[in-house]
Amino acid sequence: MTDPKLRVLISAERIHARIRELGEQISRDYPEGRLHMICILKGACFFLTDLARAMKRDVYVDFMGISTYGKGKTTSGEVKVTKDLDISLEGSDVLIVEDIVDSGVTLNYLMHVLEQRRPKSIRIAALLDKPERRLRPVHASYVGFQIPDEFVVGYGLDYAEQYRNLDDICVLESSAPAAG
Ligand code: IMP
Ligand code: MG
Numbered sequence: 724m725t726d727p728k729l730r731v732l733i734s735a736e737r738i739h740a741r742i743r744e745l746g747e748q749i750s751r752d753y754p755e756g757r758l759h760m761i762c763i764l765k766g767a768c769f770f771l772t773d774l775a776r777a778m779k780r781d782v783y784v785d786f787m788g789i790s791t792y793g794k795g796k797t798t799s800g801e802v803k804v805t806k807d808l809d810i811s812l813e814g815s816d817v818l819i820v821e822d823i824v825d826s827g828v829t830l831n832y833l834m835h836v837l838e839q840r841r842p843k844s845i846r847i848a849a850l851l852d853k854p855e856r857r858l859r860p861v862h863a864s865y866v867g868f869q870i871p872d873e874f875v876v877g878y879g880l881d882y883a884e885q886y887r888n889l890d891d892i893c894v895l896e897s898s899a900p901a902a903g
Contacts, residue, residue, distance in 0.1 A: 746777025
């Protein structure tokens with residue numbers, strides 16, 4: 724796909740290599756017990772499916788819908804659960820799988836919500852981290868890539884529901900260069 728507004732930041736090859744490393748590392752860190760991977764919809768669904776297949780052990784997979792962003796690039800600051808889990812977390816190790824940690828508002832809220840469900844432990848795996856943007860404290864135990872403060876799309880990440888199915892992670896430039 725050639726779109727003048729898109730600049731590749733992380734290629735599909737680099738994403739897949741890094742996810743294989745994360746899968747091996749997380750599998751070593753959880754050698755036994757029930758491990759629940761919770762995909763935060765919709766952005767993390769591509770990451771979840773690749774990460775789950777990179778795991779060297781059995782995992783449970785569940786989905787949770789959370790919305791914080793409106794249709795644009797800025798957060799509304801308001802967090803809403805739009806789809807809840809199907810499986811109980813009681814006594815399980817929980818791994819929250821998220822596409823990106825930006826302000827930290829979403830994950831900070833979600834940690835509080837899920838802690839109340841009495842899991843054995845909770846950690847976060849985020850494909851991307853923009854540490855400069857943090858407003859609320861969030862610690863991701865597993866991070867694919869730290870990126871600068873730029874708006875990115877692809878590999879699950881969207882802008883107004885567009886661009887999720889790009890293979891690469893790309894920076895979405897705010898205005899296209901002049902034609903000519
Ligand atoms: P936070 O609550 O500000 O940390 O926002 C997390 C959510 O905002 C992510 O799950 C994404 O859906 C969205 N988000 C943050 N930064 C970006 C970006 O650069 N591109 C696309 N979505 C983003
Ligand atoms: Mg998201």
